[in-house]
Every structure is written in C-alpha cells, then in structure tokens.
Amino acid sequence: MEIRHLRLIKAIVEEGSITKAIDKLYLTQSALSHQLKEAEYQLGTPIFLRMNKKLVLTKAGEKIYALANEILEKLSQTETQIKQMVFGEYGEIRISTECFSSYHWLPSVMKQFHLLYPNVELKIITEATHIPLQKLIENVIDIAIISDQINDNNIKYMELFQDEVVMAVSENHAWANRKYVVAEDFIDQHLLIHSLPMETVTIHQFVLSPAKVTPKKITALPLTEASLEMVKADMGVMSMAKWALMPHLKNNPIKAIKIGKNGLKRKHFIAIRDNQEYPAYFHHFITFLQTEINLQWNIQ
Numbered sequence: 153m154e155i156r157h158l159r160l161i162k163a164i165v166e167e168g169s170i171t172k173a174i175d176k177l178y179l180t181q182s183a184l185s186h187q188l189k190e191a192e193y194q195l196g197t198p199i200f201l202r203m204n205k206k207l208v209l210t211k212a213g214e215k216i217y218a219l220a221n222e223i224l225e226k227l228s229q230t231e232t233q234i235k236q237m238v239f240g241e242y243g244e245i246r247i248s249t250e251c252f253s254s255y256h257w258l259p260s261v262m263k264q265f266h267l268l269y270p271n272v273e274l275k276i277i278t279e280a281t282h283i284p285l286q287k288l289i290e291n292v293i294d295i296a297i298i299s300d301q302i303n304d305n306n307i308k309y310m311e312l313f314q315d316e317v318v319m320a321v322s323e324n325h326a327w328a329n330r331k332y333v334v335a336e337d338f339i340d341q342h343l344l345i346h347s348l349p350m351e352t353v354t355i356h357q358f359v360l361s362p363a364k365v366t367p368k369k370i371t372a373l374p375l376t377e378a379s380l381e382m383v384k385a386d387m388g389v390m391s392m393a394k395w396a397l398m399p400h401l402k403n404n405p406i407k408a409i410k411i412g413k414n415g416l417k418r419k420h421f422i423a424i425r426d427n428q429e430y431p432a433y434f435h436h437f438i439t440f441l442q443t444e445i446n447l448q449w450n451i452q
Contacts, residue, residue: 155227157191158220160184161199164207165217191216241433244273248280248287249297251346257395258297261444265437272433282347288423294434296423300352308426310438313445316394317354317416318408322386325407332410335363342388343367344379354418355391359411380406391416 163173174184192199199213209217235242249258262274280287284296289306301309321327327337338360350356350370360366371388373379379390384405397408410416422438424430 153191153194153216155224157187157194158216158224160187160191161213161217162220162224164188164200165209170207241269241431242271243431243433244275245295245434245437246275246277246293247295247297248277248284248293250282250284250300250352257445261441264444265440268440269433269436272437274437282352285423288425291425294424294430295438297420298423299354299418299420300357301421301423306426307423309421309423310442312420312422312442314417314419316410317391317418318394318397318410319355320380320383320390320392320397320400320406321409322383323405323407324386325389327389327409328407330409332413332415334412335359335365338365338367341367342369342371344382344388344390345370345372346376346379347374348372353391354416355411358416358418380404 160173160177163176164170167173167176170181170184173179174181177184179187188199195212195216197212198210199216200207201210202208232242247258247262258276262276265274266272277287277293280293280296284293284298285302285304285307287293288296289304297312319327319333327333343355345353345355350361369388373382376392376396379388380400382388383390391411394408397406400406401408422441424438
C-alpha cells in the first residue's frame with residue numbers, strides 16, 4: 153500500500169463520508185473510488201462495508217486505519233524536523249509588557265530576531281498590557297516583560313535590564329534647576345500618571361508611599377503625548393523612564409530631573425511560566441532579547 157491509500161482511509165473514517173473525504177483530499181469521486189478499490193485489491197480483502205449508506209471499517213480496515221494514524225503521524229513529525237533543519241524552527245511567541253512605553257524598543261528587537269528565525273512568529277498581545285502576569289498564568293501570552301514581580305511558584309523571572317525613572321517638568325517649573333527631588337517636594341504638585349491603580353505606579357511604590365506623601369492632585373492619562381503636552385504647558389509633572397523621555401528633550405521645553413540623590417532605579421524582568429518545556433527557539437529568543445537590550449540598545 154502507498155501513503156495516498158493510508159491518507160484516503162484516514163480521511164473517509166474521520167470525515168464520516170465519501171463526499172467530505174473528496175473535499176478534504178481534493179479528489180473526484182471516481183478517483184477516490186479507484187484508489188479505494190486499488191487498496192482493497194492489494195490487501196486482498198475489503199476495507200469498508202456499506203451499512204445503511206455508510207462506510208464501516210472491517211476488521212482488516214480497523215488494523216489499516218490504526219496503521220495509517222501511526223505512519224502518517226511519524227511522517228508528519230519527520231517532515232517538520234526536516235523543514236526545521238533546512239529552513240529553521242517553526243513556531244510562535246506571544247509577548248506583552250506592563251506598559252506601552254516598552255513597545256518603543258521591543259519591535260526593533262523583534263525585527264532583528266526575525267532575521268535569524270524567519271519561521272518563528274513573534275506576536276505582541278496588546279490587550280494583555282497592564283496585566284501581563286495574569287495573562288501569562290492564563291496562557292494568553294508566553295513572555296511578560298515586567299518590573300513588578302509577584303510571588304507565584306508558577307512564574308520564573310529572568311533579569312532583562314535596569315533603567316532610571318526621572319521626572320519630566322517644564323523648563324519654567326520650580327524644579328527646573330534642581331539636581332534632584334524628594335518625596336516631600338510632591339506635596340503641592342499635580343502628578344500625571346499613565347494609569348491607575350496607584351500601587352502599580354513606580355514613583356508611588358518606591359518614593360511617595362514609603363514617605364506617606366500624597367500629591368496635591370493626581371491625573372491618569374493613558375497617552376504619553378498628552379501628558380507631555382501638559383508638562384510643557386507647566387500643568388503638571390510626570391515620571392518616565394529616562395530612556396523614553398530623552399527623545400522628547402531635544403526639541404521641547406522639558407527637563408529631566410533626578411528622583412532622590414542617587415536616582416530612582418528599577419529592574420525589568422522577563423517572566424515565563426515555570427515547569428514548562430519550551431522549544432529551543434524560545435530560549436534563543438530570551439537570550440537574544442537580553443543581549444540586544446543590554447549591549448546594542450544600552451537602555452539606562
């Protein structure tokens with residue numbers, strides 16, 4: 153028997169009728185009937201019996217069907233392995249971060265990786281932004297890029313990079329010539345943040361909350377550009393990653409002010425599901441991401 157005979161038998165059984173098998177195999181009815189008769193002739197026994205207008209496997213047919221499943225599965229696996237050898241690994245990696253600013257550098261890194269692994273699709277799942285760890289646990293994404301860790305034995309963290317958070321202020325603001333600001337300086341300020349709750353805001357977590365300081369006013373604006381316009385108009389101050397703010401300092405009346413004498417540093421991590429087996433390309437992507445971010449992009 154030939155592979156085409158095994159595919160034919162498998163299709164008839166699993167599709168439930170000759171008509172559906174015809175559609176799946178892209179054969180004419182006469183071609184299908186000819187192949188089936190050919191297979192039965194080679195075996196010397198019927199493979200199907202017609203019962204109430206249905207094709208039912210004979211005992212010999214059941215054995216051939218089981219063999220077809222086994223052989224076709226092994227054939228498919230072998231074809232995949234050969235394609236991986238020739239063209240590289242196939243697959244996908246779903247990614248999200250906890251803030252939209254990270255998408256500033258992520259696409260460029262993904263593009264570089266795609267040159268090395270053209271058959272691995274990298275998907276940014278934007279709907280998981282702000283809740284990436286939850287979506288990671290739910291298997292909606294495969295990699296979460298975060299700075300706020302949670303204690304969960306199902307999650308494994310790997311350090312990605314460290315950056316500095318600074319305050320963006322108007323060049324006319326009272327802080328414009330300050331070397332740095334401290335928690336108490338925020339008491340009479342209008343603080344612009346990206347989103348609520350405050351517990352997820354870095355400046356609140358590490359500076360304001362420990363000092364029990366609450367700014368005079370807090371406004372959540374999800375659009376960075378809108379917040380920067382308010383900063384330029386001296387209508388508020390905003391904390392941002394220094395690397396994300398730097399491009400806006402060149403042509404805008406905005407200054408970056410350090411937070412605390414030693415600066416406010418935070419670490420970012422790659423989070424994946426622990427105790428799960430991943431293909432080789434997955435681990436290659438993580439290594440590539442760490443290398444590109446720390447060496448090529450030099451985020452500080």
